[in-house]
Amino acid sequence: MVELYQSFTTYLQGFLFGIYPYICMGVFVIGSLIRFDRDQYTWRSGSSQMLRTGQLRLGSNLFHYSIFFLFFGHLFGLLTPHWGYEWAISPATKQALAIYSGGAAGVVCFIGLSILMHRRLVDPRIRRTSTFADLAILVLLWVQLSLGLITLPFSMSHSDGSVMLALASWSQAILTFQARASELVIGLPFPYLAHLVLGMTLFLLTPFSRLVHIFSVPIWYLFRTWQIVRRRGGATRRPGPVLPPRPTAAE
Numbered sequence: 141m142v143e144l145y146q147s148f149t150t151y152l153q154g155f156l157f158g159i160y161p162y163i164c165m166g167v168f169v170i171g172s173l174i175r176f177d178r179d180q181y182t183w184r185s186g187s188s189q190m191l192r193t194g195q196l197r198l199g200s201n202l203f204h205y206s207i208f209f210l211f212f213g214h215l216f217g218l219l220t221p222h223w224g225y226e227w228a229i230s231p232a233t234k235q236a237l238a239i240y241s242g243g244a245a246g247v248v249c250f251i252g253l254s255i256l257m258h259r260r261l262v263d264p265r266i267r268r269t270s271t272f273a274d275l276a277i278l279v280l281l282w283v284q285l286s287l288g289l290i291t292l293p294f295s296m297s298h299s300d301g302s303v304m305l306a307l308a309s310w311s312q313a314i315l316t317f318q319a320r321a322s323e324l325v326i327g328l329p330f331p332y333l334a335h336l337v338l339g340m341t342l343f344l345l346t347p348f349s350r351l352v353h354i355f356s357v358p359i360w361y362l363f364r365t366w367q368i369v370r371r372r373g374g375a376t377r378r379p380g381p382v383l384p385p386r387p388t389a390a391e
Contacts, residue, residue, distance in 0.1 A: 202252025231301025
């Protein structure tokens with residue numbers, strides 16, 4: 141019985157951290173392209189900004205600014221090779237920076253997302269405009285943030301940076317299609333593993349939810365030229381042609 145359990149655990153870990161990442165990446169890329177090609181009118185965030193505007197503005201700003209910081213922090217933190225930063229900082233220092241900066245951003249993001257969840261779940265008008273997928277994605281994001289915050293005490297107990305190196309090695313091994321990448325995360329605490337699996341699942345679900353609107357961030361607004369709406373001192377209006385008077389009913 142013990143051998144059966146161990147073999148099942150080994151198989152499950154090999155699937156979740158060796159095969160499942162490629163399934164998620166494939167569905168994420170191909171599914172997003174298909175949805176953009178076939179269902180462009182559903183490519184939106186589904187905003188309900190006319191309802192509870194103040195609560196939406198607060199929660200949305202807290203959530204979006206901090207989630208961008210967390211996303212790019214994870215991206216560069218996990219995918220930067222060790223030799224790319226070892227000349228400047230040690231793994232322990234890098235992990236400390238990730239703990240404190242990521243922890244602060246995670247708390248802000250958690251607060252913002254909790255406000256958005258409260259707004260969507262409590263207000264009956266907003267609840268009626270929400271689909272099951274909308275609510276499910278919010279709950280999954282909330283759980284994912286909770287797992288990320290739970291990993292902070294575990295990271296503090298491994299101040300040498302060994303856990304961070306293991307996670308980075310696994311991420312880079314997956315992207316470079318290295319065999320037996322799943323063995324790099326063996327022995328890590330459960331919150332890390334659950335955080336990884338749920339993070340990959342969010343990528344898997346992106347093409348089927350409103351999360352696809354992350355591709356539509358209007359970066360081009362930062363580089364467009366000024367749009368002149370009104371000149372200083374008031375706009376001068378050119379006189380139009382003088383039209384003859386319209387005939388009356390008696391004429």
